Amino acid sequence: MISLGPLALALERLIAILGIFAFLAATSLIGRRHGKPVETSAWIALFAGLLVARFAFVAQNWPAFAAEPAAILYIWQGGFAPLPGLAAAGIVLILSLRKTRALPAMGAAFAGIALASLAATALFLASVQRPLPPDIVLHSLAGDANALDDRKGKPFVINLWATWCGPCQREMPMLVEEASRAPVPILLVNQGEEPAQVRAWLARQGLTPAHILLDRDQRAAAAIGSAGLPTTLFVDSEGMIRELHVGELSRAALLAGMRKLEK
Structure with missing residues (x-):
């Protein structure tokens, strides 16, 4: 993860942008060697790839988007299927440059960068998969202790958030709603704030506090290695972190992550 002050950018997104x-x-x-049509073809291929990648992700997670169709446009939440997108971009590039001498060079550049980006992303995602640090104890708004070690044996989701965090505020109604009905427990762990402050914010938003936990000294965030908010972790039944999502989480990404935990 890359953190720039309050801005946290998941490394897999940075890899895609750099690619x-x-x-x-x-x-x-x-x-410069083959003329302007090469650049035009590249831009068309890029936009086609992004469009197909987005709509492939939407199709794969349609039940989540059917409940909130406007979320299809929320691309800042992430949600792209890379392989369909790369395939579409490659096909468009080949078709548009098939009669030019630029095709071999452009094809080699596209393939090389795509493979390097996929390999770097795979390495990053593999590095995310590690045991959840032991001895993390959180507290309910009433002050009751909740040890995460006690949850080993069943999968669960951890969302680190704060009332001052804009993306946290936007995703919280969806998270509270899903936490009330999801088969996989969703723990909404507030970072560094007092119970009264959290209760007051929840009341103003009309949200129930049932799944809210407190990490007042932020030891959980430090142990996990979170460098920005919100951060969402998907933990399997063996206590392994399987996925880590930095930034605002979509309903589709949440449900997809939980489905993987249930397999």
Whole structure:
């Protein structure tokens, strides 16, 4: 994860952004030799790939989007299927450049950058999968202790949040709603705030406090290694962190993560 003050950017997103910039840089170099049509084709392929990647993700998670169709447009929450997107971009690139001498160079640049990005993402996702640190104890708003070690044997989700965090505020109604009915427990762990402050904020938002826990000294966030809020972790029945999501979480991403935990 990359953290710049209050801004936290998940590394897999950064890899994707760097891959896009690398492709455009390579396109610019190749375009100097073969002419402007190369750059035009590259931009068309890029937009086609992003569009297909987004709609493939929507199709894979349609039940979540059917309940809130406007969320299809919330691309800042993430939610792209990389393989369909890369396939679409590659096909568009081949078709648009098939009669030009630029195709071999553009094809090699596209394939090389795509493979490097996928490999880097796979390595990052593998590094995320680690045991949840032991001896993390949280507290309910009433002051009752909740040891995460006691939850070993069943999967659960942890969401680290704060009342001052804008993305946290936007996702909280959805998280509270899903926590009330999800088969996988969702623990909404507030960071560094007093119980009265959290209760007051929940009351103003009309949200129930049933699944709220407190990490007043932020030891849980430090142990987990969270560098920004919100952060969501998907923990399997053996206590392994299987996925880590930094930034605002969509309903589709939450439900997809929980489905993987139940397999």
